[in-house]
Amino acid sequence: MKLLKQIFYFRGIKIGKKEKVVSRMTVTILLLPFLLLFGLLTYLLFSQLSSNLYFLLVYFLFVVLVSSIGIFILYRLLHIKFWFFKKLSNRRLLYRHLLENKIYYPIKRKDQPDKIKLPNVYLKQNKYTIVVTFQLEGRQFQDKFLNIGGALEVMYSADMMGRIDEKGYISYVYSADTILGRISAKDVRVVDKGLILMEDVFWDFVHNPHLLIAGGTGGGKTVLLRSILNGLLREGVVEILDPKQADFVSLAELPVLQDRVVFEVADMIDKIIEFKENMEMRYATMRQLQKEKNQKELGNFQEYELKPAFLIIDEFPSLRAMMSEDRELMLEAERAMGALKQIILKGRQAGFFGVIATQNVKADDLPSTFKDNIMTRISVGRLSQFSYEVIFGEENKNKYFKYIEQINGERVYGRGYYGVFGSPAREFFSPELPEAKEFSFYDEFETLERLDLEFDKRNVVIETYTAKELSDELKLDYRVFKKYKSEFETAGQEFDKTFSMSDLIMFEKAISYKSSGKTYQVAISEAIL
Numbered sequence: 001m002k003l004l005k006q007i008f009y010f011r012g013i014k015i016g017k018k019e020k021v022v023s024r025m026t027v028t029i030l031l032l033p034f035l036l037l038f039g040l041l042t043y044l045l046f047s048q049l050s051s052n053l054y055f056l057l058v059y060f061l062f063v064v065l066v067s068s069i070g071i072f073i074l075y076r077l078l079h080i081k082f083w084f085f086k087k088l089s090n091r092r093l094l095y096r097h098l099l100e101n102k103i104y105y106p107i108k109r110k111d112q113p114d115k116i117k118l119p120n121v122y123l124k125q126n127k128y129t130i131v132v133t134f135q136l137e138g139r140q141f142q143d144k145f146l147n148i149g150g151a152l153e154v155m156y157s158a159d160m161m162g163r164i165d166e167k168g169y170i171s172y173v174y175s176a177d178t179i180l181g182r183i184s185a186k187d188v189r190v191v192d193k194g195l196i197l198m199e200d201v202f203w204d205f206v207h208n209p210h211l212l213i214a215g216g217t218g219g220g221k222t223v224l225l226r227s228i229l230n231g232l233l234r235e236g237v238v239e240i241l242d243p244k245q246a247d248f249v250s251l252a253e254l255p256v257l258q259d260r261v262v263f264e265v266a267d268m269i270d271k272i273i274e275f276k277e278n279m280e281m282r283y284a285t286m287r288q289l290q291k292e293k294n295q296k297e298l299g300n301f302q303e304y305e306l307k308p309a310f311l312i313i314d315e316f317p318s319l320r321a322m323m324s325e326d327r328e329l330m331l332e333a334e335r336a337m338g339a340l341k342q343i344i345l346k347g348r349q350a351g352f353f354g355v356i357a358t359q360n361v362k363a364d365d366l367p368s369t370f371k372d373n374i375m376t377r378i379s380v381g382r383l384s385q386f387s388y389e390v391i392f393g394e395e396n397k398n399k400y401f402k403y404i405e406q407i408n409g410e411r412v413y414g415r416g417y418y419g420v421f422g423s424p425a426r427e428f429f430s431p432e433l434p435e436a437k438e439f440s441f442y443d444e445f446e447t448l449e450r451l452d453l454e455f456d457k458r459n460v461v462i463e464t465y466t467a468k469e470l471s472d473e474l475k476l477d478y479r480v481f482k483k484y485k486s487e488f489e490t491a492g493q494e495f496d497k498t499f500s501m502s503d504l505i506m507f508e509k510a511i512s513y514k515s516s517g518k519t520y521q522v523a524i525s526e527a528i529l
Ligand SMILES: Nc1ncnc2c1ncn2[C@@H]1O[C@H](COP(=O)(O)OP(=O)(O)OP(=O)(O)O)[C@@H](O)[C@H]1O
Pocket: 215, 216, 217, 218, 219, 220, 221, 222, 223, 224, 381, 413, 414, 430, 431, 432, 433
């Protein structure tokens, strides 16, 4: 079976001269109804046409004009509306690219122009992706093929999502016609694969925790955040910090969000600290449940049927600015920033997630804990090159991020990029806001049931430990404990003065992995929550 698969592996349709023939055939077929129509009309008007030369001339011009305009409109319509024709046109584009760049083998013929033979190039297309494969195998154009990815990206106005090197071939994968996968803001929900944002884009918060959203002014950040809220409110508890008192204040009185939207600096600081404490409480709850279920390893929040919690911070740099302006709150603000980092570092397993939104990113806007540990990233609207670099990381350093204002002559809102940190970014269209008379977030949220965390149902105590107490609890020699601690710090973890339940769980995991024969580094990296 495996062998058969290898023999008959489908790389796509081979590009060849047929692309030109198919295009001509399409035009000919489109011409047919006009021929029939005007054939019939000519038959009916035959006597007038044959007796009046002036009428014949006007009639002839009319036929040519109507047929050409008709064919042009039909041709464009088919290519805009039907995927089949789009596929044909993508093949033709590639064919033309090969010809115009002289990527072919001329075959000399006696007394006739040269014939041409194209190298083996394949095109495979499905709804949102185009894969172009070139045969290498030491052939004449192999060096060209190794560097052709960028040119095809421009040609298809698509985003290169990856390059696959396999024996004898190289393939470039592009996302195209991404806009077709746009969904309505009404339909944003949490499904098996995560929070659905486009037909094929999911924020899988369990595996790629935390979300960073950057949106240039007027780029559609507010609509995107509200759409996200539409999904998250149905799934768990959402707390919102809105330092600019801009986008969420109007929702603050809704039952589902009551006391969960804050904008005064002191309240925002309290909210962050409370969220972190809830995360610790969640770890304590999960630990109890683990014991009750007699499990060897602590599972994630879903295994214990616990709800996720989301902390949305709109305009993060404003929050930071407000925190640093208020001298009286300086210490508390520092504690809150520490708590926020802990949430980002350790929230995943407990189901505590951050959604951090900002405008263009400037040099010191985001702490490195965020830059390295917020796994899912989205941009909308126009951003600076520096912002793109920070948001999408090294992996996308050479990517050409475009700002597109119009598509097919229509103003487009909420367009940007989506990526998981460390992977190629792809084009993104934020869920589309329906007409105001058809849908309003306010009315929609008004119907939602308010969800709560489980704490009122269980009696959990949050314990904290000093370093000595923690090493005793872990039954570790203090020096060995210090070694673990410094390894965790090297791996990017940060600790408060006292240690928490989540720290205890993390250390326990590392000790257990280490005792099963793993190196310190591996044990530590696997133990990070
Ligand atoms: N996804 C979308 N679907 C339809 N229209 C949108 C979408 N996103 C934005 N718009 C349109 O663009 C306008 C501005 O969007 P939005 O308020 O979300 O931008 P913003 O980035 O939050 O701007 P600012 O930073 O100035 O507050 C909206 O009022 C809406 O008309």
